[in-house]
Amino acid sequence: MPLRTRAPFWVDGLYQDENGYYGFDGEDAETFSAAHGHVGRNNGPALLFDLTYNGVLDVEQHPGVVAETWTMAEFSAGKLLDTAEWVELFETAGYTHNGQPSPRPKQPVTLYRGCAPERRFGMSWTTHVDRARWFADRNLGHGTGNVYVYQAEPFALLAFIDESGRGEAEYVIDPAYLSDDTVELLEMIP
Numbered sequence: 001m002p003l004r005t006r007a008p009f010w011v012d013g014l015y016q017d018e019n020g021y022y023g024f025d026g027e028d029a030e031t032f033s034a035a036h037g038h039v040g041r042n043n044g045p046a047l048l049f050d051l052t053y054n055g056v057l058d059v060e061q062h063p064g065v066v067a068e069t070w071t072m073a074e075f076s077a078g079k080l081l082d083t084a085e086w087v088e089l090f091e092t093a094g095y096t097h098n099g100q101p102s103p104r105p106k107q108p109v110t111l112y113r114g115c116a117p118e119r120r121f122g123m124s125w126t127t128h129v130d131r132a133r134w135f136a137d138r139n140l141g142h143g144t145g146n147v148y149v150y151q152a153e154p155f156a157l158l159a160f161i162d163e164s165g166r167g168e169a170e171y172v173i174d175p176a177y178l179s180d181d182t183v184e185l186l187e188m189i190p
Contacts, residue, residue, distance in 0.1 A: 128169050152177075
């Protein structure tokens with residue numbers, strides 16, 4: 001039997017294999033939220049990735065776990081997911097509104113992003129320009145940023161996470177649709 005390790009406080013069935021990948025014995029994907037809480041918010045992306053790609057968690061059947069994991073992680077510690085992996089997870093889950101399957105908006109949505117110029121093609125955007133200004137004004141090692149605006153066509157939208165979570169009115173965007181032609185500088189933060 002392959003080597004398995006687990007923290008004593010983890011939900012029953014959750015383990016890491018000899019390579020550090022998460023696994024789960026059983027078929028109860030509903031326990032993902034509990035497992036996510038046990039491994040910590042910034043290890044959630046690794047948990048989501050591992051359980052999805054080893055066939056334990058079907059994000060088509062449980063689409064809310066992708067937005068849940070996205071929302072919880074602030075800074076990923078350990079195994080990071082790259083943009084392509086996030087896009088694939090969101091696309092597999094299908095468009096969600098607050099974690100629930102939903103039709104995409106029918107019209108373009110005006111979105112804002114506050115960030116350093118080199119980060120303007122990121123996946124997180126908001127409907128509130130003041131929230132984008134707050135992000136632009138934060139200095140997390142990238143210096144202060146600018147506020148950008150993007151007219152998102154419905155096909156570019158991967159998920160919406162409303163204000164009740166982090167208060168950000170966030171749309172997750174497929175960055176394949178972001179470019180210098182589609183993302184415009186709205187204002188520079190001094």
